[in-house]
Amino acid sequence: MNLAKRKIVPKGVCELCGQDEETVCHLLWFCNHTKEVWTASKIVLPFEISKFWSFLDVIENLQQCKDTRPDLLEQVITVCWGIWKNRNELRMGGKGKAGRTILRNAMNLVDELHAANEQRLEAQVETTPTISWQPPSRGCYKVNMDGMVFSNSKQAGAGVIIRDEAGEVVAMLSKKWKCPLGAIEAEAKAMEVGVHFAREVGI
Numbered sequence: 029m030n031l032a033k034r035k036i037v038p039k040g041v042c043e044l045c046g047q048d049e050e051t052v053c054h055l056l057w058f059c060n061h062t063k064e065v066w067t068a069s070k071i072v073l074p075f076e077i078s079k080f081w082s083f084l085d086v087i088e089n090l091q092q093c094k095d096t097r098p099d100l101l102e103q104v105i106t107v108c109w110g111i112w113k114n115r116n117e118l119r120m121g122g123k124g125k126a127g128r129t130i131l132r133n134a135m136n137l138v139d140e141l142h143a144a145n146e147q148r149l150e151a152q153v154e155t156t157p158t159i160s161w162q163p164p165s166r167g168c169y170k171v172n173m174d175g176m177v178f179s180n181s182k183q184a185g186a187g188v189i190i191r192d193e194a195g196e197v198v199a200m201l202s203k204k205w206k207c208p209l210g211a212i213e214a215e216a217k218a219m220e221v222g223v224h225f226a227r228e229v230g231i
């Protein structure tokens with residue numbers, strides 16, 4: 029998108045396309061520039077958005093399908109935020125981003141949100157006595173690793189943590205790969221990274 033190439037448009041008219049009134053609905057769903065983002069997303073909504081809907085109408089409908097499409101609400105809101113941010117950047121004289129870039133950034137944010145929630149859940153689970161972490165025997169180190177899959181951005185990652193007999197962290201590592209791995213492959217990759225990393229730090 030490049031606002032610099034646009035013509036001066038009358039007040040209230042969408043500055044991205046110059047073809048319609050800039051309502052919230054137009055900007056987020058119906059503007060030609062916005063459509064580029066949604067087409068790239070392959071997100072199919074289970075309802076049709078009317079030009080007369082408010083943003084809250086869309087959210088209400090998304091909430092109603094929370095049981096069947098649990099990730100949809102956060103995906104749609106994050107993409108909308110990306111579109112809005114890009115529109116503001118353009119208005120402030122910025123270059124603006126291509127639709128695919130807006131989408132990729134939004135999906136990365138959704139992945140980061142999932143990863144953060146996952147870690148929080150893991151932390152909660154670790155506090156339960158039945159599966160609490162046990163330190164290694166004296167003179168030994170314990171290497172824990174975990175793989176994760178960021179399906180939206182088609183990336184995978186791994187985290188490794190090495191602790192000593194007192195439970196003190198000796199070394200940590202996190203990695204991300206730009207390739208779509210399955211859950212088991214990501215775990216295997218994490219194992220490989222963990223072994224290499226342990227060797228690198230000399231244990």
Ligand SMILES: [Zn+2]
Pocket residue numbers: 042043044045046047048054055058059060061
């Ligand atoms: Zn427009």
